[in-house]
Amino acid sequence: MALNYISVNSYKNLLHHCKMTDERNFRSSYYEKVGCRGVEEKKSLEILMKEKPWDKVKLKQFCLRFTVPAAYRNLVWKVLLDILPVYPDSHQFVMEQRTEQYQDLLYAVEKFDFVSTDAPRTQVLFEMWLLENEERKPPLFPETNFSSAETFIPIVNTLLELYDDEVDVYWLAKSLTDVVRNMQKELPKLKEAFITMLEKEDGDVFNHLVDINAMEVLPLTKWFNCCFAGILDDTSLTKIWDKVCSGAPKILSFAAVMLVITLRRNILRSKHSDEVLKCVSQIPEQCEEVVANKAIELWQYYGAQPQNDTLAKK
Numbered sequence: 001m002a003l004n005y006i007s008v009n010s011y012k013n014l015l016h017h018c019k020m021t022d023e024r025n026f027r028s029s030y031y032e033k034v035g036c037r038g039v040e041e042k043k044s045l046e047i048l049m050k051e052k053p054w055d056k057v058k059l060k061q062f063c064l065r066f067t068v069p070a071a072y073r074n075l076v077w078k079v080l081l082d083i084l085p086v087y088p089d090s091h092q093f094v095m096e097q098r099t100e101q102y103q104d105l106l107y108a109v110e111k112f113d114f115v116s117t118d119a120p121r122t123q124v125l126f127e128m129w130l131l132e133n134e135e136r137k138p139p140l141f142p143e144t145n146f147s148s149a150e151t152f153i154p155i156v157n158t159l160l161e162l163y164d165d166e167v168d169v170y171w172l173a174k175s176l177t178d179v180v181r182n183m184q185k186e187l188p189k190l191k192e193a194f195i196t197m198l199e200k201e202d203g204d205v206f207n208h209l210v211d212i213n214a215m216e217v218l219p220l221t222k223w224f225n226c227c228f229a230g231i232l233d234d235t236s237l238t239k240i241w242d243k244v245c246s247g248a249p250k251i252l253s254f255a256a257v258m259l260v261i262t263l264r265r266n267i268l269r270s271k272h273s274d275e276v277l278k279c280v281s282q283i284p285e286q287c288e289e290v291v292a293n294k295a296i297e298l299w300q301y302y303g304a305q306p307q308n309d310t311l312a313k314k
Helices: 008-021 023-034 036-049 056-065 070-080 088-111 121-132 149-162 166-182 184-201 203-211 220-225 234-245 251-262 264-269 273-280 285-301 307-312
Strands: none
Touching: 036 056, 036 070, 056 070, 056 234, 070 166, 070 234, 088 121, 088 166, 121 149, 121 166, 149 166, 149 220, 149 234, 166 184, 166 234, 184 203, 184 220, 184 251, 203 251, 203 264, 220 251, 234 251, 234 285, 251 264, 251 285, 264 273
């Protein structure tokens, strides 16, 4: 049977049917709820991390399939983003070099008064990034004319909530910004995927948005270019960023679809495009984790693949 797009309701019914008819699925669901599944995933990751060198392909496959345990996420992301090498014996030395570079940049922006000493840490890190890139103003991504500041700064804000070490925050933000810069040419495909999925998953919402000319006001470029930083809460974002760091930014299209579907009641009540924009800009806190979880479920159900493979086949 071909696994093409199915509606959310059909998807839920299918999952329900499987759980009722397959005891193994029931046990898997139960174990996940009580935390046992996370224990097994942690053990699997630890086995991968004992290899010398790490197998980056296997590591990516793990991250595409599972949520990275919080205790290892920082380290795994740094390897996936080439901040650290796949040779664990070299990690300490390389991070010492990264730290020295961070300290040199910090000293320079303070020495030359590029930023005041009492400035927010986000602004300090941003000025360091600009200096490293030999820029005084935030460069625009040439394909979209989107300001890199609207990528780097929200990502830094999120990372500062996740990690205490500002060296890690700087290098992760820098690398994630590079990921976004490199996917600019793919944004039209991400938007096309969003439109196609939304029409298939919730035709009522799709038609309503088209009828009131509100499809164009959805801030898709902003959502994709900040990887939903500042849109979804930190806990929800880490699950999405596991996939982004693994080379599958198309997860962002699924997150956008599920965000809109989760807010469908208010969207269907909207009579004008500005009301829709207001609606998607005010996401109830209790909905954020739902958006992330459902986005990942749907993405995996369709056959999760890294962006380079998936988008090339569209």
